[in-house]
Amino acid sequence: MLIQINTPVPKDIPLDLPLPEWLLVILLIVSFLLHIIFVNLMIGGSIVTLWAQIKGLKNKDYDTFAHEIAKTITVNKSLAVVLGVAPLLSINVLYTIYFYSANALTGFAWIMIIPLVTTAFLLTYLHKYSWSNLENNKSIHIAIMAIAVAIFLFIPLIFLTNVNLMMFPEKWGTVQGFLSALILPNVFPRYFEFLGACVAVTGIFIVWYNNRKPYPIEEIYTSFSRYDIKKIGYSIATIGLSLQILFGIVVLLTLPTKGISYSVIGAMTLAGILLAIALWFSYKSLVSEQEKIDLHFNKILLSITVFMVVYGGSRQIYRHNSLEKHQKLVAAHTKEFQKLSAEARENPVEESSELEIDPSFGDVARGAAIFKQNCAACHKQNEKLVGPPMTEMVSIYANNIEGLKQWIKAPGKKRPDYPQMPSFSQLSDEDRYEIAKYILSINK
Amino acid sequence: MDFPMFHLDWLNDRFLIAMIAILHVFINHGLAVGFIPYITWLEQKGVTDAGKNQITDLDWDNLVYKKMKIAFIITTTIGAMTGVGIWFSVALVSPASLGSLIRVFYFAWFTEWLVFVTEVVLILIYFLTWNNSNKSLKAKTRHIRFGWYLSIFSWFTMAIIVAILGFMMDPGNWNNNHTFFNGFTNPIYLPQLLFRTPTAMLVAGVFGMLLTTIFAPKGSEMRAKAIRYAGKWILASTPLVIIGAVYYWNVMPSAMKVNMATAVGSMEFSQYYQLLKYFIVGTASLSIVLGVFAFFKPKKINFAYVILPCLFVFGFLGIFERVREFIRKPYVIGNYMYSNLLRKEDYPLYKKNGILPYMTYTSVTEITEENKIIAGRDIFINTCSRCHTASPEGVNSITYVFERMYGIGKPLDENSMASYIPNMHNGRTFMPPFPGNKKELGALVAYIKQLQQTGGSLEGVQTTGVKINPLNSAVSVSKKIEETTKENEKLLTQK
Numbered sequence: 001m002l003i004q005i006n007t008p009v010p011k012d013i014p015l016d017l018p019l020p021e022w023l024l025v026i027l028l029i030v031s032f033l034l035h036i037i038f039v040n041l042m043i044g045g046s047i048v049t050l051w052a053q054i055k056g057l058k059n060k061d062y063d064t065f066a067h068e069i070a071k072t073i074t075v076n077k078s079l080a081v082v083l084g085v086a087p088l089l090s091i092n093v094l095y096t097i098y099f100y101s102a103n104a105l106t107g108f109a110w111i112m113i114i115p116l117v118t119t120a121f122l123l124t125y126l127h128k129y130s131w132s133n134l135e136n137n138k139s140i141h142i143a144i145m146a147i148a149v150a151i152f153l154f155i156p157l158i159f160l161t162n163v164n165l166m167m168f169p170e171k172w173g174t175v176q177g178f179l180s181a182l183i184l185p186n187v188f189p190r191y192f193e194f195l196g197a198c199v200a201v202t203g204i205f206i207v208w209y210n211n212r213k214p215y216p217i218e219e220i221y222t223s224f225s226r227y228d229i230k231k232i233g234y235s236i237a238t239i240g241l242s243l244q245i246l247f248g249i250v251v252l253l254t255l256p257t258k259g260i261s262y263s264v265i266g267a268m269t270l271a272g273i274l275l276a277i278a279l280w281f282s283y284k285s286l287v288s289e290q291e292k293i294d295l296h297f298n299k300i301l302l303s304i305t306v307f308m309v310v311y312g313g314s315r316q317i318y319r320h321n322s323l324e325k326h327q328k329l330v331a332a333h334t335k336e337f338q339k340l341s342a343e344a345r346e347n348p349v350e351e352s353s354e355l356e357i358d359p360s361f362g363d364v365a366r367g368a369a370i371f372k373q374n375c376a377a378c379h380k381q382n383e384k385l386v387g388p389p390m391t392e393m394v395s396i397y398a399n400n401i402e403g404l405k406q407w408i409k410a411p412g413k414k415r416p417d418y419p420q421m422p423s424f425s426q427l428s429d430e431d432r433y434e435i436a437k438y439i440l441s442i443n444k
Numbered sequence: 445m446d447f448p449m450f451h452l453d454w455l456n457d458r459f460l461i462a463m464i465a466i467l468h469v470f471i472n473h474g475l476a477v478g479f480i481p482y483i484t485w486l487e488q489k490g491v492t493d494a495g496k497n498q499i500t501d502l503d504w505d506n507l508v509y510k511k512m513k514i515a516f517i518i519t520t521t522i523g524a525m526t527g528v529g530i531w532f533s534v535a536l537v538s539p540a541s542l543g544s545l546i547r548v549f550y551f552a553w554f555t556e557w558l559v560f561v562t563e564v565v566l567i568l569i570y571f572l573t574w575n576n577s578n579k580s581l582k583a584k585t586r587h588i589r590f591g592w593y594l595s596i597f598s599w600f601t602m603a604i605i606v607a608i609l610g611f612m613m614d615p616g617n618w619n620n621n622h623t624f625f626n627g628f629t630n631p632i633y634l635p636q637l638l639f640r641t642p643t644a645m646l647v648a649g650v651f652g653m654l655l656t657t658i659f660a661p662k663g664s665e666m667r668a669k670a671i672r673y674a675g676k677w678i679l680a681s682t683p684l685v686i687i688g689a690v691y692y693w694n695v696m697p698s699a700m701k702v703n704m705a706t707a708v709g710s711m712e713f714s715q716y717y718q719l720l721k722y723f724i725v726g727t728a729s730l731s732i733v734l735g736v737f738a739f740f741k742p743k744k745i746n747f748a749y750v751i752l753p754c755l756f757v758f759g760f761l762g763i764f765e766r767v768r769e770f771i772r773k774p775y776v777i778g779n780y781m782y783s784n785l786l787r788k789e790d791y792p793l794y795k796k797n798g799i800l801p802y803m804t805y806t807s808v809t810e811i812t813e814e815n816k817i818i819a820g821r822d823i824f825i826n827t828c829s830r831c832h833t834a835s836p837e838g839v840n841s842i843t844y845v846f847e848r849m850y851g852i853g854k855p856l857d858e859n860s861m862a863s864y865i866p867n868m869h870n871g872r873t874f875m876p877p878f879p880g881n882k883k884e885l886g887a888l889v890a891y892i893k894q895l896q897q898t899g900g901s902l903e904g905v906q907t908t909g910v911k912i913n914p915l916n917s918a919v920s921v922s923k924k925i926e927e928t929t930k931e932n933e934k935l936l937t938q939k
Contacts, residue, residue, distance in 0.1 A: 004917065004918040004919045004922075005912075005914070005917050005918075005919050006912055006917065007912070007917055007918035007919075008804050008805065008910070008912045008913070008916060008917060008918075009804070009916055009917065009918050009921040010446035010447065010804040010916070011445075011446045011804075012446075013540065013543045013544050013547060014787075015544055015547040015548065015622065016547065017547065018547060018548075018550035018551060018624075019550065074520075075568055075572070077520075078520045078524065078564050078567075078568060079564065079565075079568075081524045081525070081528065082524070082557075082560055082561050082564040083561065084528070085528070085553075085557045085560065086554065086557045088528075088531065089546065089550065089553050089554065089557065092535070092542070092543070092546050093543075093546050093547060093550055096539075096543040096546075097446065097447070099535075100447050100535050100536075100539035100542075100543065101447055101448050103450075103532070103535050103536055103539075104447060104448040104449065104450040104536055104539065104904075104905050104906065105448055105905055105906065105909065105910070106906065107450040107536050107904060107905070107906030108906050108907075110532060110536065110906075111460070111529075111532055111533060111536060113532065114464065114525055114526070114528065114529035114532060114533075117525055118521055118522055118525040118526075121520070121521040121524075121525065122517075122521050122522075125517050125521065170918075172448070172909075172910060172912075173909070173910055173911065173912045174909070175909055176907065176908060176909035177906055177907050177909070178906075180909075326918070329918060329921055329922060329925070332921070332925045333916075333921050333925070336924065336925065336928065337790075337802070340793055341789060341790045341792070341793045343793075344792040344793035344795075344796045344797075345789060345792045345793075348792040348795065348796070349792070349795055349796045373867055373870075374867060374870055374871070376863060377860065377863050377864030377867055377868075377871075378849070378864070378871075385850065385860065386849040386850060421871075422871040422872055422873070424870070424871070426870065426873070
């Protein structure tokens with residue numbers, strides 16, 4: 001109960017969702033999975049490239065292998081970015097209040113994603129296109145990739161911090177900036193599980209990529225055979241899958257209680273079993289003989305794909321559970337505010353901008369009132385405020401009320417040391433006449 | 445109001461968006477929408493101009509490829525990421541407006557995404573298969589065809605997003621009927637599209653000529669030919685630019701009318717508006733001179749001749765974007781949401797009860813002498829900070845705009861400011877009306893006065909976090925809702 005005092009209940013955007021909620025949820029999950037596969041390949045590919053290139057200092061074939069993987073990163077990264085737009089759009093519309101609040105609360109880190117990722121992308125191009133130019137400066141060449149990898153490893157933390165923070169409005173009042181949101185429970189276990197996925201997916205990709213018949217392995221490598229490279233792929237996948245299972249268990253154990261339900265636990269356990277199946281077949285492929293190495297590939301692919309759907313689904317159920325109550329409060333609050341707003345629109349308060357006529361001004365009372373409302377903020381009777389004093393106007397326009405009226409309608413710029421006066425063309429001709437009449441009356 | 449307020453107190457929040465957005469527009473128009481057809485055209489010229497026993501003129505093809513490589517690297521890194529960056533920065537600075545726009549334009553953005561995915565796949569195919577396609581005439585022809593497909597798709601991405609930009613200036617009939625179609629067919633849509641399409645071609649032609657002066661060997665026939673082609677390209681697009689720009693320029697005041705209370709608008713607008721006229725004339729003449737010169741004396745053209753027009757056409761595009769931004773004021777979504785992110789329809793409620801009770805994040809709900817300054821700060825961040833900074837050193841700082849009126853360096857007078865603010869939207873029509881009540885106005889001017897005295901600054905929630913308004917906490921809101929339901933039930937039983 002105590003914590004609820006510190007839970008804000010903002011109002012939602014009072015416009016209808018463009019599609020039924022369930023459809024938006026499906027679009028979110030499907031498009032997010034597509035996006036994350038290419039993100040996995042981009043990050044996992046960069047890590048593998050870096051590792052292989054370092055190994056390549058001793059064995060030239062590893063350097064070639066690194067180059068081949070590097071060529072895929074720049075393609076995968078373009079797809080990762082463009083495929084990210086749809087889930088971003090869907091999460092924006094489904095969880096407007098939650099997502100934007102988390103973004104703002106971690107604002108610096110959030111906006112730093114843009115220059116950091118741009119830099120990492122440029123570095124991957126530099127790395128790819130300078131392979132032969134930096135042939136004799138391997139340490140510089142490897143360092144370029146190392147910086148890109150470091151950036152790629154940091155960015156997921158910002159995203160995970162945001163999608164985590166958005167689920168806990170009760171924490172919004174306690175976080176101060178990115179770092180304090182980063183250390184909320186469950187961010188790091190999810191991060192390491194994600195890195196495992198990057199490595200695993202990249203391993204499977206390497207097996208597929210090198211298994212394509214038209215891909216001329218013999219022309220590219222001196223000693224590596226197709227079998228050798230596929231074995232590298234399976235080892236990478238096996239390591240990745242093991243990491244995923246290990247940290248997956250940590251994720252489950254550190255999951256904050258708020259959104260847990262039997263269906264979440266059930267789905268996550270099923271996801272874990274699917275990973276274990278993939279791991280088992282990946283390991284079997286790794287230790288199999290040459291002719292049997294392709295035997296289990298489709299099983300691995302299938303179990304990983306189903307895993308992604310199930311795990312993605314479990315995250316969605318968890319998010320739904322965590323926010324359900326709060327979303328109801330938000331909806332009710334929004335409705336109530338809408339009602340109040342409509343009532344106030346129908347019965348507006350007497351605007352203080354209603355003219356306050358002071359009868360003591362006699363026949364210029366109306367002009368005086370309009371002047372007070374529109375002009376007094378800048379003009380005083382005897383001294384300069386923003387514009388010149390009224391006495392000066394009288395000396396210029398003493399017998400020229402039409403001229404003064406015209407000036408109020410379309411002022412020019414006369415004095416270099418004064419700001420130009422804005423036009424008062426929104427007033428009626430009569431009102432401008434009244435103002436002019438009042439101004440010219442002050443000395444009488 | 446409902447969102448924690450991210451704030452940059454020196455750079456100014458708008459500037460963050462502007463910086464990212466303008467870079468994106470330059471790259472999108474100059475290196476994609478206009479550039480791809482230009483490159484494809486040149487690639488095709490290589491094939492048609494080649495000897496009978498050649499697929500293409502390989503040196504020429506290589507020059508075109510190099511230009512494309514630059515565009516490819518820039519568009520898929522800075523171009524793509526600034527596109528995402530517009531989203532990210534607007535989500536931070538202007539969440540309520542982006543949230544509303546997405547609810548209206550979800551389908552447009554979703555379609556945009558599909559087109560965008562196609563565009564990226566096509567650009568990957570187009571660029572990465574370039575060298576392989578040189579092996580046979582059939583492959584080369586197919587490659588060129590891909591270039592044209594890519595051109596069409598990159599134009600489509602622009603054609604969709606322009607609808608949203610036009611909507612923000614003048615939503616047309618949408619304010620009466622909130623449908624997607626009414627939003628999409630807004631009055632500024634066509635003029636903007638007719639302006640942007642040839643302008644993208646022009647920028648691409650000038651930028652392409654600039655790249656030619658870098659990559660093609662000096663004095664070579666190939667260089668002269670490439671520059672002459674760029675000259676033709678520029679000469680062909682310039683008349684269309686003039687027509688598009690003049691058309692767009694002519695409808696601008698009508699967009700202005702929708703947004704501003706006054707018909708003729710403010711002096712800032714007329715200044716910009718005049719400036720645009722000079723830019724249209726200047727850019728058109730400069731482009732024609734460059735095009736004619738390149739056509740007749742291509743060998744004379746070098747980097748130094750092209751860089752100035754190149755900067756000028758980018759500037760031309762930039763100044764139009766600046767005016768477009770300005771015209772929207774005082775709204776961020778015409779006649780619906782003010783630039784302070786408050787909806788016009790909620791103003792009567794704020795006038796009645798004040799704005800503080802409805803703010804999700806503030807520690808003050810009842811203004812007293814003691815908490816006046818803090819209340820002023822919270823009001824400032826919710827109603828002024830999207831456009832003004834608090835620190836006197838910041839861009840468009842609140843103390844500077846008042847000092848500019850009352851005298852630079854002079855102590856600000858709380859009474860003068862308090863009588864000015866409630867009426868400012870009359871004189872300065874680009875300002876939204878102040879939404880709060882008298883007490884809140886007093887707190888705000890006290891805060892501004894203190895800012896001037898102490899030179900303080902205002903940190904956004906990204907560093908300070910948020911304080912939750914006790915009136916809008918889960919406890920109070922659920923209590924209030926329970927009470928209303930009970931009352932409603934009572935009313936029902938009474939009936």
